[in-house]
Amino acid sequence: MNVRVRYAPSPTGMQHIGGVRTALFNYFFARAQGGKFILRVEDTDQERSTPEALQDLYDTLAWLGVEWDEGPIVGGPYGPYIQSERFGLYQEYAHRLVAEGKAYYCYCAHERLDALREEQTESKSQQQGYDRHCRELSQEQRNAREAEGIKPVIRLKVPLEGKTTFHDVLMGDISRRNKDVSPDPVLLKSDGFPTYHLANVIDDHLMGITHIMRAQEWIPSGPLHIILYEAFGWEPPIYCHLPMVMGKDGQKLSKRHGSTSVRDFKAKGYLPEALINYVSMVGWSYDGVREFFTREELGQVFSLEKINKAPGVFDYKKLDWYNGMYIRQKSDQELADLLAPYLVEAGFIHLQRTSEESTLLESLVPVVRERLKVLSDVVEMVRFLFEEIAEPAVEQLLPKNQEIPVTVTALEKSLEIIMARGDASDAELELRLSALAEQLGIKINGVFMPVRVAVTGSTVSPPLFDSIRLLGLDKAISRIERAVTILKGEVR
RNA sequence: GUCUCCAUCGUCUAGUGGUUAGGACAACGGGUUUUCAUCCCGUCAACGGGGGUUCAAUUCCCCCUGGAGAUGCCA
Structure with missing residues (x-):
């Protein structure tokens, strides 16, 4: 096929x-x-x-x-593919059904229909929907309505007896008694446009559609569409109703x-x-x-x-997981390009990147990649690099169970080590800070965390040395010095 | 109200007339790690209920219950 x-x-x-x-x-x-x-x-x-x-x-x-x-x-060969551009077509087919006695004009006003519906809902009537008021109108009655200038709609004459069945690839046969099928639904509205049911059936047929895959919310309309196909004398397509989301x-x-x-x-x-x-x-x-x-x-x-x-x-949550997985698969260059718009929007870099910005962006990517669930996460993650951070609070600077004096010492010594780093590697630097912690008799975290908070303004950040490198040594130093001042101010 | 459809862990799902009912996300715990994240390991966790059919039902049938959708001059 x-x-x-x-x-x-x-x-x-x-x-x-x-x-x-x-x-x-x-x-x-x-x-x-x-x-x-x-x-x-x-x-x-x-x-x-x-x-x-x-x-x-x-x-x-x-x-x-x-x-x-x-x-x-x-x-394509079956165009146009925009229904409003196929306007005349639906009129033609709708009137054909009227001429063949399979559809009829209805002059009921919205007010009447609304009242009807309300009444049915309230009384929990067995019969819900249109009451087929205009189904058997005589020619004289129709003429009278026309004379009043009422624009009619065209409704389908759904058979009162029998039942209609259609086959669904997933569900198997689905049938409905015709009396339970929507009672004489509108095919052509008073503005001359078709309703979904009419346009859909005509176009699917004319466009040679073989399989209809649509959401399951359409299942109840299945029999109705079959009735329409039968009215036109057309072969219905294969149906496959998709589970809803x-x-x-x-x-x-x-x-x-x-x-x-x-x-x-x-x-x-x-x-x-x-x-x-x-x-x-x-x-x-x-x-x-x-x-x-x-x-x-x-x-x-x-x-x-x-x-x-x-x-x-x-x-x-699962979408987030998938997204993170796909983000991690990106190359540095790809991810840089994907991230750039978010940094531009945050005002961190210019749309036309300067060469410094390009360099920064490139070195940023490997640091944030595995931390991103969605691309926009990057903004808060790197904000400390582009904007002055708020003064860290004392409590934030202090690791759990660590007093101010030791923390001050830890910061001051760390600062010395960082400034005197020379061409030492990150691993070497880490060793030195660890040794410092040992000397002071505190946990490694007791050294890293105050520095991290001082530099990034947060207890959660990219790796410390990366953060310092990206920020620039000068800025990092002054932020650490400021932290020391804040802590010392607290002692007095 | 009426009609139609659906039913395996919290979620997405695999699966079979006889299985320790499998995987993934989430959650929780542990490991790696300078925090977070990544990564690795583990734990918790399901066949809605009742009748049948059958030597045997999660699987086939019926009923119930539960959920959803439709019931528009919206699609």
Whole structure:
């Protein structure tokens, strides 16, 4: 079979984890099958569709490195691939269904529909949804409504009897009694635009889509779509409903759970390869053991059979782990380039790096690499190098159970050793400071920690000698001297 | 309310009619280390419940329970 799959988002918000996972699965399936991956923009909601969202869609897919074989920008033999540009098509097909008695005009006002819905909810009525009020309108009644200037919608005449079944690759047969199928859903809105159900069925058919892979939230609409295919006399495609991505609380993943838009993940400093890898492991697995895959590898080994049926919880911690793993794989140069924008944004370096800044950046990378979970972590990690640190507090300078006088001595002697370092190696320097600790009868930490706090302003920092080297000996010395002064001031 | 789907450690998952139910993240403990991180080692931890079928069910069937989704002139 010549596989043709599509990702068909509506540009009504930023691309999020769930949507991207669907896009990825479709893309990988197409690649693994040697088929085509098609992008189609479902902008039939004129109220909510925005150019920003559309741009975000393009940006996101580009960032992830997902290229579509047919779709907006690149074109293709079944275009246009933006539904608003296919406007006339839907009208045509909708009216065809009306002409054949398979759909009808409905003149019900929003007010009536709202009241109806409210009443049904309140009375917990068995029958929820449209009451098919206009299903059997006579020609005279219709003329009367038209004369009032009411713009009708077109609704599908869902059969009242029988049941409809569709097959899902993962779930098997799923059927629904027709009376439980959404009662006569709107196909064409009063503004002339199609609803999802209509546009989706028409385009999938016209574009020769062979497999529909979409989130499980669409399962209830499956039978409805089958009814539509039957009404048009078309062969339905193969369905494969993907498990949903949930938040920690088991609810559909949303902003409440943290960042969900890919744009946010990118801004925080997640790498596309990490996001792709992790997201692909929610709802799909290779063998339960192997967990690292590149985009290309996924495009080789992906298969529908290994998709899980149950929804999966999005685990931010595991994403962090993947991201750290991928960051550590970067070369110095790659990581420097990835980190630079964050340092620029923090105002630490210029967009056009001076040669000193370039040198500093390069020597910084090996020091921070294994400490980063996300790229933006670098900012706080190296802030002490670029900005004057706050005066360390006395308590901060003092290691546990260590008095001020010894600490002062430790600082002063350390300072001497550091200044008199000459061309001694870091290892040699470390030896000397250790010896100092021994002389003073304190732990090694009792020497290193005060110096660390004095120089970096924090008990947590990159290795001390690296920190001093990056900061510059002069600045380091004056910060240590200041610490001594602070401690001495406390004695008086 | 009604309909549909789902159900293995806290999380992502592997797996089988007979297994010590495997791996990873997290958590916790230990080691390496100048702190942190990395790295290494270890510990904790699961087949939701009840009926069947069977010599044998986590695995097959049914019910229950639990969870989710749908029920829009949103997709």
